Amino acid sequence: MRAFTYERAATPQAAAGATLAEGAKFIAGGTNLLDLMKLDIERPAHLVDINRLELNAVTDTADGGLHVGALVTNTDLASHPRVRADYAVLSRAIVAGASGQIRNKATTGGNLLQRARCPYFYDTNLPCNKREPGSGCAALTGLSRPLAVIGTSDACIAQHPSDMAVALRVLDATVNTLKADGTERTLALDDFYRLPGDTPHLETTLEAGELITGVTLPPPPGGTHVYRKVRDRASYAFALVSVAAILNGRESRFAFGGVAPRPWRDPAAEKAAADAGPVARARAVIDAAFADARPTEQNAFKVPLLRRTLSAVLEEHSTTGGQK
Amino acid sequence: MKFDQPATTNPIDQERVVTRPHTRIEGPLKVTGQAPYAYEYRLPEAPTYGFVLGAGVARGRITAIDTAAAEAAPGVLLVLTHENMPAQGASDTPVPQQEDASPQLAGPEIRHYHQAVAFVVAETFEQARAAAHLIRVTYDVTPGQFTLADTLEEGKEPDDAADSVVGDFEEAFGAAAVTVDLTYTTPDQSQAPMEPHATIAHWEGEELTVHTAHQVVHWVKRGLAMTLKVPQKNVRVISAYVGGGFGTKLLFFSDAVLSAAAARVLGRPVKTALQRPLIFNNTSHRAATIQRVRLGADHAGNLSAVGHDTWTGNLPGGDSEPACEQTKYLYAGPNRQIRTRQSELDLPPGASMRAPGEAVGMLAIEGAMDELAEKLGVDPVELRLMNDVQFDPEKGPKRPFSSRKLAQALRTGARAFGWDGRPRTPRERQEGEWLIGYGVASAFRTNLVKPSGATVRLEPGGTLTVETQMTDIGTGSYTILGQVAAEMLGLTLEQVQVRLGDSEYPASSGSGGSWGANSASAGVYAACDALRRDLAKQAGYPYADAVFRSGKVWQGAECTELSELAGKEGVSATGSMTYGDLDEQFAQAGFGAHFVEVRVNAHTAEIRVNRALSVVGAGRILNPVTARSQCLGGMTMGIGSALMEELHVDHDLGLFVNHDLGEYHVPVHADIPDMDVIFLDELDDASSPLRAKGLGELGISGVGAAVANAVYNATGVRVRDFPITLDKILAGWDD
Numbered sequence A: 001m002r003a004f005t006y007e008r009a010a011t012p013q014a015a016a017g018a019t020l021a022e023g024a025k026f027i028a029g030g031t032n033l034l035d036l037m038k039l040d041i042e043r044p045a046h047l048v049d050i051n052r053l054e055l056n057a058v059t060d061t062a063d064g065g066l067h068v069g070a071l072v073t074n075t076d077l078a079s080h081p082r083v084r085a086d087y088a089v090l091s092r093a094i095v096a097g098a099s100g101q102i103r104n105k106a107t108t109g110g111n112l113l114q115r116a117r118c119p120y121f122y123d124t125n126l127p128c129n130k131r132e133p134g135s136g137c138a139a140l141t142g143l144s145r146p147l148a149v150i151g152t153s154d155a156c157i158a159q160h161p162s163d164m165a166v167a168l169r170v171l172d173a174t175v176n177t178l179k180a181d182g183t184e185r186t187l188a189l190d191d192f193y194r195l196p197g198d199t200p201h202l203e204t205t206l207e208a209g210e211l212i213t214g215v216t217l218p219p220p221p222g223g224t225h226v227y228r229k230v231r232d233r234a235s236y237a238f239a240l241v242s243v244a245a246i247l248n249g250r251e252s253r254f255a256f257g258g259v260a261p262r263p264w265r266d267p268a269a270e271k272a273a274a275d276a277g278p279v280a281r282a283r284a285v286i287d288a289a290f291a292d293a294r295p296t297e298q299n300a301f302k303v304p305l306l307r308r309t310l311s312a313v314l315e316e317h318s319t320t321g322g323q324k
Numbered sequence B: 001m002k003f004d005q006p007a008t009t010n011p012i013d014q015e016r017v018v019t020r021p022h023t024r025i026e027g028p029l030k031v032t033g034q035a036p037y038a039y040e041y042r043l044p045e046a047p048t049y050g051f052v053l054g055a056g057v058a059r060g061r062i063t064a065i066d067t068a069a070a071e072a073a074p075g076v077l078l079v080l081t082h083e084n085m086p087a088q089g090a091s092d093t094p095v096p097q098q099e100d101a102s103p104q105l106a107g108p109e110i111r112h113y114h115q116a117v118a119f120v121v122a123e124t125f126e127q128a129r130a131a132a133h134l135i136r137v138t139y140d141v142t143p144g145q146f147t148l149a150d151t152l153e154e155g156k157e158p159d160d161a162a163d164s165v166v167g168d169f170e171e172a173f174g175a176a177a178v179t180v181d182l183t184y185t186t187p188d189q190s191q192a193p194m195e196p197h198a199t200i201a202h203w204e205g206e207e208l209t210v211h212t213a214h215q216v217v218h219w220v221k222r223g224l225a226m227t228l229k230v231p232q233k234n235v236r237v238i239s240a241y242v243g244g245g246f247g248t249k250l251l252f253f254s255d256a257v258l259s260a261a262a263a264r265v266l267g268r269p270v271k272t273a274l275q276r277p278l279i280f281n282n283t284s285h286r287a288a289t290i291q292r293v294r295l296g297a298d299h300a301g302n303l304s305a306v307g308h309d310t311w312t313g314n315l316p317g318g319d320s321e322p323a324c325e326q327t328k329y330l331y332a333g334p335n336r337q338i339r340t341r342q343s344e345l346d347l348p349p350g351a352s353m354r355a356p357g358e359a360v361g362m363l364a365i366e367g368a369m370d371e372l373a374e375k376l377g378v379d380p381v382e383l384r385l386m387n388d389v390q391f392d393p394e395k396g397p398k399r400p401f402s403s404r405k406l407a408q409a410l411r412t413g414a415r416a417f418g419w420d421g422r423p424r425t426p427r428e429r430q431e432g433e434w435l436i437g438y439g440v441a442s443a444f445r446t447n448l449v450k451p452s453g454a455t456v457r458l459e460p461g462g463t464l465t466v467e468t469q470m471t472d473i474g475t476g477s478y479t480i481l482g483q484v485a486a487e488m489l490g491l492t493l494e495q496v497q498v499r500l501g502d503s504e505y506p507a508s509s510g511s512g513g514s515w516g517a518n519s520a521s522a523g524v525y526a527a528c529d530a531l532r533r534d535l536a537k538q539a540g541y542p543y544a545d546a547v548f549r550s551g552k553v554w555q556g557a558e559c560t561e562l563s564e565l566a567g568k569e570g571v572s573a574t575g576s577m578t579y580g581d582l583d584e585q586f587a588q589a590g591f592g593a594h595f596v597e598v599r600v601n602a603h604t605a606e607i608r609v610n611r612a613l614s615v616v617g618a619g620r621i622l623n624p625v626t627a628r629s630q631c632l633g634g635m636t637m638g639i640g641s642a643l644m645e646e647l648h649v650d651h652d653l654g655l656f657v658n659h660d661l662g663e664y665h666v667p668v669h670a671d672i673p674d675m676d677v678i679f680l681d682e683l684d685d686a687s688s689p690l691r692a693k694g695l696g697e698l699g700i701s702g703v704g705a706a707v708a709n710a711v712y713n714a715t716g717v718r719v720r721d722f723p724i725t726l727d728k729i730l731a732g733w734d735d
Ligand SMILES: Cc1cc2nc3c(=O)[nH]c(=O)nc-3n(C[C@H](O)[C@H](O)[C@H](O)COP(=O)(O)OP(=O)(O)OC[C@H]3O[C@@H](n4cnc5c(N)ncnc54)[C@H](O)[C@@H]3O)c2cc1C
Pocket: A025, A026, A027, A028, A029, A030, A031, A032, A033, A034, A035, A050, A070, A071, A096, A097, A098, A099, A102, A105, A106, A107, A108, A109, A110, A111, A112, A113, A114, A161, A162, A163, A164, A210, A211, A212, A213, A236, A237, A238, A239, B662
């Protein structure tokens, strides 16, 4: 960890302004940023602590949706009564991630911006375009089993590790931001996250100094909410694959985690074989959504695993009859 | 005291304290944070902090190392590199040694990834770490060999694992009615103990004291003295509390050597804990193996040919992973061939990890037994019973086992576990989404004993103090040594104080190879025996008549209070136990059986363990609470080795890439189910006066095979490439 200066921001606007400075970064829960600083991967010269900002409320929106402040902790969000009742997929995704202690600290904004879990990203001696643009991508020929199968590039194949974001994607949530010049933006998740292309170090479309102020959930979508995470051990591991589903007959929606640089969703594919049984439907949806998948030899299993996982989700739903 | 005749009746047989369940006597200190681990000692003088920088390449030479920015960084007191490292003892291998010189920063040559290339000492830990990141190292990189599978032709018969051949294996195997010929691979694994390798070193004049996390105090004392070129008598080592070792703390690494060297240069204490990401490549690990098991039997299942070949690799001068070892002893069969081939690899050093050999060798032999049973159409429990043998199968009846309760363990376990109710064929049972499978495997671990000593002191007031270099690496040594001493002197456990892990005390076996409890207890036994003789004499009773009970020594109805005999000064005695050749006369090992039920998701192939039972015959169980914990820990580790533990080698860059606990997976609580342990009644007269045997590694030896066999029973897929992850099952279900 390099030496850095620190300030505590009093207002969102002040925070955004302060973080315009070269090498400045926001710090929220710190559960990702501090780890990366200790390993010399993130080297901010100045930290702007946003924890005292009044962005920690969950409020109803005029249209019956929900606004979640950027500083609402993962624990508070997952246990919020309206989230549990109307957006259960979000609760389930959050509690499938990390550990109780980490979720107590982790924030909504920080979770969206947590960085890749590619092992090469975590060692400053090793080639990694995301950490050190132009240094190469060791994962392409090395350990790629945990990494992404779609949306990748020759420069980077890291997957986005967040569980929460997969649920937000299936809910069509939007990200609310405040720029240093005082303007506000609202971004759909697909516009918020960039694909790696030639610039895997740029992960979002946020501009310098742009603060996430919160996340907006549209009115409750109804349906049965499922989050199913498949991993190498029973708990405390990132997803090999995950499925966030809102099951509602032909209108069902699916988003996929652990397989792409951002939560992966293909609304057109969701309609595939919508009247077929679970196995055939899952096959049709995954075949359509992952037609462009480019897995490595080590992670080629993720596509069939995803199909099987979706099939399990559909089958469970068809046998339990729509229980929430 | 020499143990060279089988044990006869002795005071331990009273079993008034020994064999009774006691929770750890140091437990309250640990849970209240008052038991200082190596890094936590407070010295009168403020410490400085060391930080080890690891090499960024696997093989090559340092051509330039620029430390100027680090030296100029705030708080930095010293930067050591190979260019300014004080003179050290030499070693002819890059593998750190147990009790020999193990130099660090010895030259520009890089032999493995994360080998120490610089050591920064600063006023605070954060300053040392920040400065270390400012060091620029330039390497001339040399290609290395990082792939075991590419070296099979080059492997040589290692000194520590000679070929062992009986009869004519090839002929018998060729002629056998039923055979299996199977190849298994096991990955590199990391001990990654909860407490990292850590040291505080400080000098007073020519005298060095190190608080360090180590398993065998006199080894590191000698090794450090040889490395630093100082007389052994000038080195004091304290390892009073150790947070797990699993073999890696049998060696000493950069934290110890560099802290000691830097403390001497600076004239101030230096403390260093290896940062977690360094532990996987800088310290030792269990080397990967490729194993081929060939078994030949008649139609009934009687083995006629037993063959086990292991290929493994290490840096030059490193030990082998003796994965064939158990196959010498486990089952009968007249024709046997056991061979290890070791090649040179440029990966980090391989060394002992919990149950070196058996932990991975049992995965192969016990998997092969399951496949043979299936081919024969016999119950895998029956197949094992059929091939049970009461003597060393290589040496014949002239070398019987001192005690061997394999058959009883299998039968007891089968009954307790409900083996009869198992699914007989793969994929037979499904509950909801989950396929259910049962698996069994034998447990085996060689029994080892080592010389060990202790001092016991009867204090004024009649309490007893035990002092020995023995370590407690989380195993329960404090408690059982207290129990042994209490039993010997007729005291309660509360009346005994145990002090461990200081080189000022008599040398001990230390902890490793499951020898600790039995050997160190025997050392305490010897010291207590000497003290009992002194006290009986003082009381004026013939030793043969003296009975120690209730804080008194008795002759018939007459008695003298121990507190009276202790006087104002106390009375102390020192003793140690050495061993004759009983281990030559008798084959000695712990035996047992593992039963496991798994569930495997029929969609996703996620594997979870439902329940596991170990039945254990390991001689006298000195304390069922700590013994049970040892078994549960071993079983947990065995489940991990079957299902998730794996250091991923990058075959181009030559390192273990997943070098943190986020990506190096071991079981979490949610992975560990309902587990149980049954101890069989057993006394092993030939192992020590305690009649106990090694236990700490028996739990891990075989359980992984039982998991693998259960996974096959559930899924119909045999995975012989460990760990068994869900992708490998899915590959077998090809759809
Ligand atoms: C051991 C471990 C296991 C984990 N397992 C999982 C898992 O299984 N699933 C999962 O989803 N996650 C997992 N996580 C990740 C965890 O969810 C994230 O670390 C956490 O959500 C980050 O939130 P934070 O508030 O601590 O972010 P911080 O560390 O404070 O910040 C992260 C990044 O976001 C930026 N930032 C934070 N807030 C804002 C804002 N309002 N506006 C703009 N920028 C902002 C920071 O500058 C920084 O770059 C795990 C983490 C650990 C350490």
